[in-house]
Amino acid sequence: MDKRELVEKREQYLLPCYAHYFQEYLYLTRGEGQFIYDDQGRRYLDCFAGVAVVNCGHARAEIRRAVDQQMNQLVHTSSLMLTEPMVTLAEKLAAIAPGKLQKSFFCNSGAEAVEGATALVKAATDNHQFIALRSSFHGRTLMALSLTAQRSWRGKGPYAPGIIFVANPYCYRCVFKLRYPSCGLACAEDIDEAIRTSTNGKIAGFIAEPIQGNGGVVVPPKEYFAAVSQIIKRYDGLFIDDDVQTGFGRTGKWFGIEHFGVEPDVMTLGKGIANGLPLGAFIATPDVAPALGLGQHFSTFGGNPVNCAAAIANIELLEKEDLIGNADRVGSYFLAQLGKLADTHQTIGEVRGLGLMIGIELVKDRANKEPHCQGLIQLVEYAREHGLLLGKSGLHANVVRITPPLCFRREDVDQACEILEAGLNRIDSIA
Ligand SMILES: Cc1ncc(COP(=O)(O)O)c(C=O)c1O
Structure with a gap:
C-alpha cells in the first residue's frame, strides 16, 4: 500500500x-540488526529500537526459526495445560535473575506484569499502600497508571488508593536543592518520613524503575536502592523492581537493578524479553510467590508457547553474542x-x-x-x-532517549554522534 x-x-x-x-x-517496512x-x-540507524524492545537487533534469524518451529508445532493451549516453552523460560529467568527471584508468572505486557506484581505484593503483605516515585512510568492499566507519576499520561481517574509519590533520585534537578553525595541521599531518607506521616504505619511495598526511562533516563546514585530497601523493610514492605525497560541487557547487565547491589522481592519484565514479540512477566522469591494461591491470577495468552520460544531464543542470543x-x-x-x-x-x-x-x-x-x-x-x-x-x-x-539494539557498534556511535552534533549546531542557535 x-x-x-x-x-x-x-x-x-x-x-x-x-x-x-x-x-x-x-512508514517503516523492514529492519535488520541496528538498522531499519x-x-x-x-x-535509518535505529537508536529507538521500538521503545527499548529489540535488544538483539531487528529480524534475527535465530528468533524467527524458534518462532517458526513452535508455530508449526503448537501455537496456543493456555497456561492451564502443560507445555514446555513456558517452563523452560521460567527456569532460564530464574538462572539469570538477581538474588532469590525464582518463580515466574507470564502475561502479555509490562503493564500487566505490574498489575500482577502489585497484586502479589498486596496479597503477601495484606496491605495495599505503595510508595512510588515521581516521574515514574509503569504502564497504562489501572494499577500501573495509578503508580505512574507523569501528569501528561494520567487520565481522569479515579486511581487506586494508598499510593504515595515521593521525590525521585533525579540529582540534576534535586527537589531538595542539594548535591550528591553531600545530600546524604535526602530523597531516600524522605521515604521514611513519607511512610510515617502518610500511611497506617505499614506498607505493601515500594516500586521503582532502576533507571526511569520515560521519566528522562534518570539514573539514581549507586547507594540509592540499598538505602531505600532498608527503610521499606522497617515497615514490612516488599521491593518491586520494575525492570521492564532496563531488563535483558539494556544497561550492560542482565537487569538494571544489578547495578545497585540490592535484591528485589519481585521483578517485572517486558519489552526486551522476546525481542519484539509481546510478552510480560513477573518473577518473585519463593517466600513471596505463594501469596497468590491457586487460581488467583491468570492470563489467557500469558505464557503462550510461541512467545516463550522467542524469549528463550532471545536469551540464548544475548548470551551467545x-x-x-x-x-x-x-x-x-x-x-x-x-x-x-x-x-x-x-x-x-x-x-x-x-x-x-x-x-x-x-x-x-x-x-x-x-x-x-x-x-x-x-x-x-x-x-x-x-x-x-x-x-x-x-x-x-526535553530529554533525548537513546536505546539502540545491543548489537550497536562503535562506528554506529560515531555516525550517530556526527548527526547529533550537526543537529545540536542548529538548535544551539535557537536556545
Ligand atoms: C518501566 C516500565 N514499566 C512498564 C511499562 C509498560 O509496559 P507496556 O507498554 O508493555 O505495558 C513500561 C513501558 O514503557 C515501562 O517503561
Missing part, C-alpha cells in the same frame, strides 16, 4: 490517541563521545545513562536549567531527516 493511502486509512480506522512520533509520517528501512528503501558485554562497552564509548559534545554545546544540560540506555537532557540555559522542549523536537526531527532515529522522554519533554 502506498504511504498516502496508508496514512488516510490509519486516520480513518485507528483511535486518535495513536500519536505519531515524528512531524511527518515515517522505510517504504522508499531509506536506511555477548550482547550485554557489548552494551556495556559500546555504551561507555557512547557516553564518552556524548560527553565531548556536551563540552562544546551549551544546550546539553547533562548526559547520563548506563550501558545502551542513555539520555541527553537539553536546556535553554545551563545556569537556570530551563528545559529546551522545542530543541528536543527539532533535534529528533533533524536526526530523522539525516537517517537516525532517536527517542524522546522526560517529565519536561
Whole structure:
C-alpha cells in the first residue's frame, strides 16, 4: 500500500490517541540488526529500537526459526495445560535473575506484569499502600497508571488508593536543592518520613524503575536502592523492581537493578524479553510467590508457547553474542563521545545513562536549567531527516532517549554522534 493511502486509512480506522512520533509520517517496512528501512528503501540507524524492545537487533534469524518451529508445532493451549516453552523460560529467568527471584508468572505486557506484581505484593503483605516515585512510568492499566507519576499520561481517574509519590533520585534537578553525595541521599531518607506521616504505619511495598526511562533516563546514585530497601523493610514492605525497560541487557547487565547491589522481592519484565514479540512477566522469591494461591491470577495468552520460544531464543542470543558485554562497552564509548559534545554545546544540560540506555537532557540555559522542549523536537526531527532515529522522554519533554539494539557498534556511535552534533549546531542557535 502506498504511504498516502496508508496514512488516510490509519486516520480513518485507528483511535486518535495513536500519536505519531515524528512531524511527518515515517512508514517503516523492514529492519535488520541496528538498522531499519522505510517504504522508499531509506536506511535509518535505529537508536529507538521500538521503545527499548529489540535488544538483539531487528529480524534475527535465530528468533524467527524458534518462532517458526513452535508455530508449526503448537501455537496456543493456555497456561492451564502443560507445555514446555513456558517452563523452560521460567527456569532460564530464574538462572539469570538477581538474588532469590525464582518463580515466574507470564502475561502479555509490562503493564500487566505490574498489575500482577502489585497484586502479589498486596496479597503477601495484606496491605495495599505503595510508595512510588515521581516521574515514574509503569504502564497504562489501572494499577500501573495509578503508580505512574507523569501528569501528561494520567487520565481522569479515579486511581487506586494508598499510593504515595515521593521525590525521585533525579540529582540534576534535586527537589531538595542539594548535591550528591553531600545530600546524604535526602530523597531516600524522605521515604521514611513519607511512610510515617502518610500511611497506617505499614506498607505493601515500594516500586521503582532502576533507571526511569520515560521519566528522562534518570539514573539514581549507586547507594540509592540499598538505602531505600532498608527503610521499606522497617515497615514490612516488599521491593518491586520494575525492570521492564532496563531488563535483558539494556544497561550492560542482565537487569538494571544489578547495578545497585540490592535484591528485589519481585521483578517485572517486558519489552526486551522476546525481542519484539509481546510478552510480560513477573518473577518473585519463593517466600513471596505463594501469596497468590491457586487460581488467583491468570492470563489467557500469558505464557503462550510461541512467545516463550522467542524469549528463550532471545536469551540464548544475548548470551551467545555477548550482547550485554557489548552494551556495556559500546555504551561507555557512547557516553564518552556524548560527553565531548556536551563540552562544546551549551544546550546539553547533562548526559547520563548506563550501558545502551542513555539520555541527553537539553536546556535553554545551563545556569537556570530551563528545559529546551522545542530543541528536543527539532533535534529528533533533524536526526530523522539525516537517517537516525532517536527517542524522546522526560517529565519536561526535553530529554533525548537513546536505546539502540545491543548489537550497536562503535562506528554506529560515531555516525550517530556526527548527526547529533550537526543537529545540536542548529538548535544551539535557537536556545
Ligand atoms: C518501566 C516500565 N514499566 C512498564 C511499562 C509498560 O509496559 P507496556 O507498554 O508493555 O505495558 C513500561 C513501558 O514503557 C515501562 O517503561
